[in-house]
Amino acid sequence: MSVPLTLLGLLEREPSHGYDLKRDYDAFFGRGKPLPFGQVYATLARLARDGKVVVGESEAGAGPDRKRYVITEQGATEFETWLGEPVEAEPHLQTVLFAKVVLALILGRDAGRYLDTQRAAHLQRMRELTEIKRAGSLVDALLADHGLFHLEADLRWIDLTTARLDALAEAVRS
Amino acid sequence: MTVGHQPSAPAGPIIEARDVVLSFGETPALQGANLSVAAGEMVAIMGPSGSGKTTLLHCLAGILTPDAGEIHFAGRRIDTRGETERSALRRDRFGFVFQFGQLVPELTTEENIALPLLLGGTRRAAALKETAPWFRQLDLEGLQKRRSGELSGGQAQRVALARALIARPEILFADEPTGSLDSLTGEHVMDLLVTAARQHGTTVIVVTHEPRVAAYAGREVVVRDGKVTSFAAMPATP
Numbered sequence A: 001m002s003v004p005l006t007l008l009g010l011l012e013r014e015p016s017h018g019y020d021l022k023r024d025y026d027a028f029f030g031r032g033k034p035l036p037f038g039q040v041y042a043t044l045a046r047l048a049r050d051g052k053v054v055v056g057e058s059e060a061g062a063g064p065d066r067k068r069y070v071i072t073e074q075g076a077t078e079f080e081t082w083l084g085e086p087v088e089a090e091p092h093l094q095t096v097l098f099a100k101v102v103l104a105l106i107l108g109r110d111a112g113r114y115l116d117t118q119r120a121a122h123l124q125r126m127r128e129l130t131e132i133k134r135a136g137s138l139v140d141a142l143l144a145d146h147g148l149f150h151l152e153a154d155l156r157w158i159d160l161t162t163a164r165l166d167a168l169a170e171a172v173r174s
Numbered sequence B: 001m002t003v004g005h006q007p008s009a010p011a012g013p014i015i016e017a018r019d020v021v022l023s024f025g026e027t028p029a030l031q032g033a034n035l036s037v038a039a040g041e042m043v044a045i046m047g048p049s050g051s052g053k054t055t056l057l058h059c060l061a062g063i064l065t066p067d068a069g070e071i072h073f074a075g076r077r078i079d080t081r082g083e084t085e086r087s088a089l090r091r092d093r094f095g096f097v098f099q100f101g102q103l104v105p106e107l108t109t110e111e112n113i114a115l116p117l118l119l120g121g122t123r124r125a126a127a128l129k130e131t132a133p134w135f136r137q138l139d140l141e142g143l144q145k146r147r148s149g150e151l152s153g154g155q156a157q158r159v160a161l162a163r164a165l166i167a168r169p170e171i172l173f174a175d176e177p178t179g180s181l182d183s184l185t186g187e188h189v190m191d192l193l194v195t196a197a198r199q200h201g202t203t204v205i206v207v208t209h210e211p212r213v214a215a216y217a218g219r220e221v222v223v224r225d226g227k228v229t230s231f232a233a234m235p236a237t238p
Ligand SMILES: Nc1ncnc2c1ncn2[C@@H]1O[C@H](COP(=O)(O)OP(=O)(O)O)[C@@H](O)[C@H]1O
Pocket: B024, B027, B028, B029, B047, B048, B049, B050, B051, B052, B053, B054, B055, B056
């Protein structure tokens, strides 16, 4: 999750104060891991230095920080470009699973058992996400679904690999 | 009186398969299958195609008789009982949902749902009246007079679910209940199934090869080569 680009996106809606940005970031993207205020202001300062946002004058009266941030043409262009690009598919988890299976086979360990354990862990996580989806808002459901589809893809791979273990063991040992 | 102060005894299994063996001619379908399900539990039976999932479900439900092994339901052995007794058991205490083709095409939705009650001897007006809450609960309002051939796949499965649940079965057996549906429709059916089962305390045994469907259950077992394996999830390393 890119914090600078996400903040730019929030600013693309309308000029905002730092605390508005934090509140919306936490609500939509935080998922139990709120963005520290320090990081909000450090990020905004960097964006300002790079010409992607400009900082308005302090507004008299209220709280510690009454500065409004405004996205620039350059910031808006960068954000739009990012928004239009597909995200690189992440093969990291699969790489770890693959490494464990192949290592187990090379070492003559019980790869099937490892896969069964991994399968149970995946399903356990899928159960948790399913509960979140059933209990939560549509936004929660969308996020849970994203996780569920990825875990399901892993599970399909786990099942296929389980079914091919004997052949794989031969391939790895020869 | 000690009511309310008794330590709640761990509920014994409501249904159990013990070392069940069954072959179709030369084809071994179950080779010592064990499964124990507690009352109110929802268990998913997973496993590759042809591994014996449906055969196990049919043995548990008393549709098939094992060559060896035992089936126990509510503390009594049922596989040794005659067909008359087992069919009464299926009608009175079990509910069934299959992948498709289970509604009577000539009947309206309302009549299809009321069917178990009608077959059980409830009078027509009373039986039809009892279908009303199920139309609400399963998101079927307005479809009372439709014939089953005029329903979408998702609607037909929800009607099948209502029919399976209307006689308040103790166990709901579902074999690939979302197998003929797209994933959004399938999830809607599963969501309603879980809500209804929890509300009525119904035990659910669902056969599925889809992880996203199995994830609605409290736990899963895997059938491989006619045997049941189950693995408790252990904590994963991040
Ligand atoms: N009525 C039948 N006659 C002959 N063989 C059958 C019959 N039903 C199932 N089988 C065989 O028994 C095995 C288990 O089948 P089944 O329980 O339907 O598997 P699953 O539901 O896991 O796909 C398979 O080899 C299948 O071909």
